[in-house]
Amino acid sequence: MALSLRHLLLLLPVLALVSLSTLFPSALSQSCSATNSLPFGNAISLYSNCLDLSTLGASLHYTYDPTNSTLSLSFVATPPSSSGWISWALNPNPDPAVAGMIGAQAVIAFKDGAGAVVTKTYNVSSYSSVTESPIAYETWDRTAEVAVGGIMRLSAKFKVGADAVAKGLNQVWQVGGSVVDGAPQMHELKDANKKAKGVLDVVSGTATSGGSGEGARTKRKNIHGILNAVSWGIMLPLGVIIARYLRTFPSADPAWFYLHVFCQFSAYVIGVAGWATGLKLGAESKGIVYYYHRNIGIVLFSVATLQIFALLLRPKKDHKYRFYWNIYHHSLGYAIVALGIVNVFKGINILQPDNKWKHGYIIAIAVLGGIAVLLELVTWAVVLRRKSGKATTKPYGHHNNGQARQPL
Ligand SMILES: *[C@@H]1O[C@H](CO)[C@@H](O)[C@H](O)[C@H]1NC(C)=O
Ligand SMILES: *[C@@H]1O[C@H](CO)[C@@H](O)[C@H](O)[C@H]1NC(C)=O
Numbered sequence: 066m067a068l069s070l071r072h073l074l075l076l077l078p079v080l081a082l083v084s085l086s087t088l089f090p091s092a093l094s095q096s097c098s099a100t101n102s103l104p105f106g107n108a109i110s111l112y113s114n115c116l117d118l119s120t121l122g123a124s125l126h127y128t129y130d131p132t133n134s135t136l137s138l139s140f141v142a143t144p145p146s147s148s149g150w151i152s153w154a155l156n157p158n159p160d161p162a163v164a165g166m167i168g169a170q171a172v173i174a175f176k177d178g179a180g181a182v183v184t185k186t187y188n189v190s191s192y193s194s195v196t197e198s199p200i201a202y203e204t205w206d207r208t209a210e211v212a213v214g215g216i217m218r219l220s221a222k223f224k225v226g227a228d229a230v231a232k233g234l235n236q237v238w239q240v241g242g243s244v245v246d247g248a249p250q251m252h253e254l255k256d257a258n259k260k261a262k263g264v265l266d267v268v269s270g271t272a273t274s275g276g277s278g279e280g281a282r283t284k285r286k287n288i289h290g291i292l293n294a295v296s297w298g299i300m301l302p303l304g305v306i307i308a309r310y311l312r313t314f315p316s317a318d319p320a321w322f323y324l325h326v327f328c329q330f331s332a333y334v335i336g337v338a339g340w341a342t343g344l345k346l347g348a349e350s351k352g353i354v355y356y357y358h359r360n361i362g363i364v365l366f367s368v369a370t371l372q373i374f375a376l377l378l379r380p381k382k383d384h385k386y387r388f389y390w391n392i393y394h395h396s397l398g399y400a401i402v403a404l405g406i407v408n409v410f411k412g413i414n415i416l417q418p419d420n421k422w423k424h425g426y427i428i429a430i431a432v433l434g435g436i437a438v439l440l441e442l443v444t445w446a447v448v449l450r451r452k453s454g455k456a457t458t459k460p461y462g463h464h465n466n467g468q469a470r471q472p473l
Pocket of ligand 2: 188190
């Protein structure tokens with residue numbers, strides 16, 4: 066009986082982990098700092114999705130309407146000079162590996178001779194020169210504008226096929242420095258220019274980047290962040306709160322114990338998964354080492370593992386060493402929680418996600434802290450009342466485990 070409960074406790078964290086890792090990547094991808102889009106604030110915020118593209122400091126804001134397979138978008142980027150151009154394109158080539166500039170069905174925005182910002186379509190078939198031409202996609206509502214700092218926005222609606230959407234759209238974007246006689250001139254050939262392409266999945270709201278693999282890496286960093294913030298940063302403190310405060314109430318015995326074990330064990334399993342993703346990220350980024358974050362992470366993993374294995378050595382309740390084991394278990398537990406929270410903040414500073422993630426975590430920790438303070442007061446009130454009750458009236462008898470237990 067006890068054994069099967071234990072098996073269940075072992076299985077649940079694994080399920081939690083699986084559901085977490087499938088849930089979060091798509092939730093995360095909705096986040097977009099798109100700081101370069103600020104000048105266009107209101108118009109831009111109407112789109113339901115936003116992606117910071119992997120190169121050229123560009124971002125894409127879009128809404129996909131599946132009922133008529135229409136993609137409404139605003140592409141925002143800054144050309145290298147005030148007389149330059151920006152471009153966003155779809156490449157219908159079925160092979161994403163070769164769907165680059167050649168074959169791109171592009172909309173290009175630039176200032177014409179009179180200084181007005183225009184958009185034109187280009188069926189790009191050569192690297193050397195592009196000439197205005199019809200493209201394979203129906204486009205409408207094409208507009209463009211320039212904001213302070215030379216930031217440009219190109220907006221358009223594209224009729225894209227539902228099949229193409231299902232496979233993933235090959236997007237190509239670019240910026241160039243000059244326009245001569247109404248013809249955009251060749252862009253630079255830096256790494257950032259060459260990598261400005263990738264597969265856009267408008268349904269899940271994700272974009273890969275061409276060649277560099279940075280998109281996938283960013284995704285892994287985000288998964289690493291989520292796993293660790295949830296486990297070390299939220300579940301472990303929650304588990305401590307459960308253990309410290311629930312057991313004051315005799316009626317919560319032994320439920321608090323199982324809840325505590327469940328919470329901490331799940332946190333440990335998720336945390337180790339997060340830790341492993343961190344090791345992989347660290348191994349991939351030769352030359353960049355975040356010493357504090359890494360070392361705290363290693364200490365955390367070691368100490369938490371020790372904490373788990375020390376459970377096997379836990380003396381029986383009335384054993385004379387149990388008192389010392391408790392002191393050890395509690396102090397290590399508090400140290401883990403403190404280090405975990407510190408390292409989540411270190412990680413947030415490295416990853417630099419959208420502010421809402423940092424604020425969200427601060428709020429979560431503040432709520433947990435507030436609950437802890439409140440329960441601390443309640444606990445002391447209960448403990449003191451019990452003590453004085455015992456002194457003045459008839460003793461309660463020798464029943465509950467939780468009775469008159471003081472918080473350590
Ligand atoms: C598709 O739907 C969008 C949004 O509802 C609308 O703006 C657009 O005109 C529609 N396009 C077509 C081709 O019907
Ligand atoms: C674009 O150019 C290619 C190669 O010149 C040509 O085969 C294709 O039909 C053109 N597409 C459109 C929509 O004009």
